[in-house]
Amino acid sequence: MCGIAGVWRKRDPIGAGDLSDIAGMMQALAHRGPDDHDSWSSSRLALGHRRLAIIDPSPAAREPMPTACGKGVLAYNGEVYNYRSLRQALETEGCIFRSVSDTEVVLQALHHWGPEKAVPLFDGMFSFAYFDARDNALWLARDRLGIKPMAVAETAERILFASEDKAILASNGFGRRIDAREITLRLAWQHRDSSFSLFDGIERLPPAGLWKITDAGIEKRCFWHVLDVLEAARITGDRISDDEHIAKLEALIEDSVDIHCIADASIATACSSGVDSGLITALSKRFRPEIHGYVVDPRLGRSEAENAERTGRRAGVPLRRVPVDRDRFFELWPKAVWHLESDGWHASHVGLLALAEQCRADGVKVLLTGEGADELFGGYKWQAESMRAWQAWSWPGRLFRSKRWLDRKFGRLRHAPFKTSTGNSSASERNLVLRSLSPELNFLQTRIFDRLEPVTPLGDRAFLGCCLYDLYSHLQDLLNRHDRLSMAASVELRVPFIENRLIDFAIHLPRRQKLRGRTGKWLLKKVAEKHLPRENVYAPKKGFEISSGFTQGSQGLLRGGYLRDALKWPAAAVEDLVDLARRDEASRLRLVGMELFLRLHAGGETAGNLTHALHAAAAEASG
Template sequence: MCGIAGVWRKRDPIGGGDIADVARMMQALVHRGPDDHASWNDRRLALGHRRLSIIDLSAQAREPMLTACGQGVLVYNGEVYNYRSLRDTLRAEGRRFRTASDTEVVLEALHHWGPDQAIPMFDGMFAIAYFDARADALWLARDRLGIKPMSVAEMGERILFASEDKAILACDGVERTIDAREITLRLAWQSRDSCSSLFQGIERLPPAALWKISDAGVEKRCFWHVLDVLDTARIVGDTATDAEHMARLEALIEDSVGLHCIADTSLAAACSGGVDSGLVTTLAKRFRPEMTAYVVDPRIGHSEADDAQRTASHAHVPLNRVPVDKDRFLDLWPKTIWHLESDGWHASHVCLLALAEQCRADGFKVLLTGEGADELFGGYDWQEASLKLWRPWSWPGRLFRSRNKLARRFERQRHAPFRTAIGFAHGWDRNAVLRALSPELNFLQARIFDRLEPVTPLGDRAFLGCCLHDMYSHLQDLLNRHDRLSMAASVELRVPFLENRLIDFAIHLPRRHKYRQKQGKWLLKKVAEKHIPVQNVKARKNGFQVSANFTTGTETLLNGGFLRDAMKWPASSVADLVDLARRDQPSRLRLVGMELFLRLHAGGQSAGQLSEALHAAVAEAR
């Protein structure tokens, strides 16, 4: 929806330099809100806002927004979809409204109930900066799964915050220093982009963050975590029939899609050939008869366009194919990395930007997608593999192993309970040691597994735990890149599967409703069979694929590049790394992507210059 920025002064009053910095931050975020902009300041706080107008397009709904008494001020990025019901409750308690916007509801809720009570009630995606002059306190918050981003930097007497790192870097006196440790972790395939910055001194709020900034300092806490809300008794005691769960899930999805279709502007859907986006597209048609859909259609390699067309035709939704060939890919790759503020390690990143740009060119500001379903409902092969790790404890496997031996092995394996665990040594994981440098996610695995102790058998416990852990690992990467690349084209991406009631329903489903008969997302697919072609429901899951031919030859940029210097690679090793990148596409995307990041941010080169360098490298390799 928007871009937000601010400067908080710890002691001295806000000055001209702070106001100028807010203006610089807003300029750096113009892509997030090209429709309008405004700023506000008092003695210790300056706020800025870039607006992408979606709900209540009037000037009255612009931000920063103040309460009628002038004691509450808000800048906010995102959408709170249950704002209408919240507004009714607030009206019943005597609050009055001047606009039809969700922004005013969020502001009034925060000011009337206080952030501690109000924020857990918000159902949607948001990054919020709310100032309560009555307490002289600034509150920063992020939605429970981190759909919308916020970066923070404490610089001496100031605290700077904004929707993206690049806005903070635009402030006077902020050094653009790359963190070599973060480069290492990303090269080790870590899920870090949502919560960690590649720039020293910049911190990103974690999912469900609720920070209070006042004269007492910065109080950091979270208002929601799956370990706190998980009720294992609901899982173990689940006696609902398949039909009852199907009806409940179908009603929840349909209601969520309806909420996500609320907008005073046109909407579209990203419709791949898969179950999740196809179901969202089909249901959205009920609420927005004019619904149209988009799919990326690579000119080389695997394309989902024909499968997407099958779903779109079934739903009577027009499908727009967005072509991406090698030239288009190389043109957009540096721009993708600029907006991601990271290495852009997967080819789908570039294709998402191409899709978002086409949506915006066609006049669409909102794009619905199916992200989150695989994590919540068990759609990944590594979740299934986590179940299989615990076969020695299942019947009849445990008959052939001694009880003591199984007990000793259990104590070892509970610290690495999932297929993605670091401590579980597998040949496929080439970076296990490096991943151990990032303990916050790795130790969370054991805590989740222990929290699920009442769940039996152990394979079920591991499967469900892996799904929960993916909400804090794999899903964070997806949400981070989708927000940044859609907003790069001034398009808001909405994720109906990550609605509060759907999250609660999914995390409390037993394994049998997620994985059954060697099929992931079993319950969700049963619902989908009623709405999309069965051929698409039963198709084997394929990750987004782009031909390796798109980037072949670009590995030569690693010769004499910035990544070599940042990582202190000896000259004798560079040739081997270039050869690795030549032979292996994932390594090439990761290494060349990080080289492009460093050239953009440490070398001062433009995205256009780097596109030319990529084209030249590919031409020379032919």
Template structure:
């Protein structure tokens, strides 16, 4: 787990200014890799790497790493968990290894098999830059669901890339201009964080992005997308019994957790008390008997700590409670926004940063979490609500409606088939909204729904399709949040549910194995019942909640702030928004979080200055 940076020259050779820019980018990424750093350059490419040593702690595994022939070079952020299997395959084809690191396996696979073949074989999380001197091509790649980040900026004569936007912003000639459209999209609750930057001129590789940079320019494509691999006939034709699917799922999860426990350093689990993290924690105990667990414990409002304690006792794992009170929240909030490079709209952002910092203080470098299970196995209420939208087409509802009216309504509704769809039943309004906001996401929903046509029930299609859509919307926000905030404390966060075989298994499960008897994640919960306390399995799903009192009063920051200027709001509009933020905590977090972002990245305020400003706003509101 690391931070990477690079400069590609389109024409002129690498010069001193380019090397200085790589140095500044590396300094901006020091939190991602405090253990080691190094650089490499040739005529047109300069690379930098900040290392967080996890696998093969020796200096031999340092990056940038070159092949023995010197014709291939790699900087790499992440883990490819099946590297031992790939190493055996490469050795069988005559490749010789100098280290026991996964980095060298990734490099040799790319150089020997070529990126087009090798990338498809990687099972893990990664963003990487690989240069092949034989062809003069630079390859940038990101894992299939975008767990690890990559930002890119193209100027007149250079292409800059790094793990985070803030690194690119340190380079000479890069303007720190904020995109007002992106601010609008985030304020409109669009899922943007993983694939889109708030800064003009900075682009992010999409999930599964595979870009080839050469004298011909940038060739942009993706090596994996759910629409390319989804076999709806496989879902419709599924005849496996509950017991068979349970056995398969349990085996897949166990194998994935074992792979995710590979580390030459300390490892812990984030155990919220829910099904997903509890199952990961319990299974990880088998492979890392010394494992401990962590949970955020807010001093006011709902806390998951007691539920987590129940799971931890059951698994024989020591649980560390990480307290967060109002003062701690206001201290960490600006820091969370700084690392997120976005508005920090959810209270859990601060909680995760607090948890990661406690892990690092305790010497923990790797943290396992249960993220991804709700998207893959149907754990959200809006997925169920999407199914209910299609009741008119279910039996016996369709008996009482004319076939013609149902056909017309079907064609209209398939354009917005899920509960999370943007737009109303009125086609003009819907089309305007879709095109103005996020067409790359909002038109995907119809393509997913149509691809699931072999599934007979429209309600089942909507439920399953909403789960798949969430992989590119809601999950992207979660993955971006988890990477940025864990790495802010130099902690690697791993997501065992997002393993290649688990993804394939989950996206091809029928609805009855995801939602049954008014219960989401039905199959996953049947597996979990064998490993964690029944009370935790059956508990109602509750997201991470922090009392509104933690942020009450902070809305005063909006008066006379940078967000007002960026959005060109009138004074009366600002007053109305401040009143909204006073009454509604989610709006307060979103609006004040965006104000914090602008003051940090445009206004030049420090995180400590903004913590003081938040406290002052709270005092003024009393």
């Protein structure tokens, strides 16, 4: 896990200014790689790398890493967990290795097989820049579901790229302009954190992005998309017994946890009281007997620490509580927003940052979590609720509706097939949203629903489609949050559920293996029964709750003017919005979080100053 930065000159050779920019970009990414740093340059390209040494911490694995022939070079962020099997295949074809790192395997695979063949073979989380001097091509890539980030900006003379937007902002001459449209989209609850930037002129590689940069410009493509690999016939033709499915899933998860435990550094788990992180914690004990876990312990409201410790006792894994009181919350909230490069729209962001900082203080470099299971295996209530709109086609409901009525209703629902579909209350509202907000996401809903056409009944089709859509919406928020906040503390966060074979297995499961009766994640819970306390497995899903009391009173910051000016609020409406934020926690988190973002990135205020401002606002509100 690392930070990468680069400058590609379109015409002129790399100069002193470009090398100075690389140094500044690397400094902006120091938190992503405190263990080492280096740079490399050729006639048109300069690369920088900040290293967090996890696999092969020796100097032999230093980056940017050139090939032995000097015709290829790699700056890489992440882990490719199947690197050992890839190395064996490369060695049989004559490749010679100088280190035991996964970095060199990635480099040799790209150089020997070519990016278009090699990248789909990588099983893990990654973003990288690979330069092939043989045809003067620069390749930028990102893993299939976008666990690792990559930002890109194109100017008249250069193409800049880096692991985080703030590194591009650190380059000379690049303006720090906030995109007001993106602010509006975030406030409108659009899931855009992973693939879109709040800074004008910066874009992000999408999940599975594979971009080729040459003198002809940027050729943008993707090497993987769920629509391209989904086989509806595998879903409709599934006749496998429950026991076989359970055994297959358990074996896949065990294999994934095994490879995710590969590290020459200390590993721990984030263990809540839920099924997903609890199962990862229990299975990781087999491969790292010394492993321990962490659980956030809020000092306001409900804490899941006690229930999480029940999982720890069953698994034989000791848990360490990470306390968060209001002072700690106000200390970390602005810092979290700084690293997210977006509003801190969920109070749990602070909890994750507190957990990551405790890991780092304890010398832990790698943290395993359970993210991805709800999207892949059907764990969210809105996925089940997506079935309700399609009840008219179920027996005996369809007997009481004419075919003409059903056809008209199908035509409307097809464009807003899921519970989370934006603008599904009326045709005019839906069309407004499709035209003006996030068309790339909103039209994806229909494409996924149509791709599942063979699946019946329609409620099953909507449920499975909603799960697939969440891979590109809700999960993107989570993955962006986890990368930014763990790396803020120089901790590598790994997600064993997001593994190639597990993804393929999960997206081809029929609805009955995900939702049975009222039980979501049915199949995953049957596996978890073998490893976790039953009361934890079947407890109601609560998510990562942080009491609204932590942020109460912070709405006073909205009078400061940054968000007001960016969105051109009328002066008379400011107090109404302050009152809305006071009454409604979701609005308070979104609005105050965006105000913090603007003060940090547009106003130049420090996180420490904003902590004092939060305390002052809360004191004023309570007084």
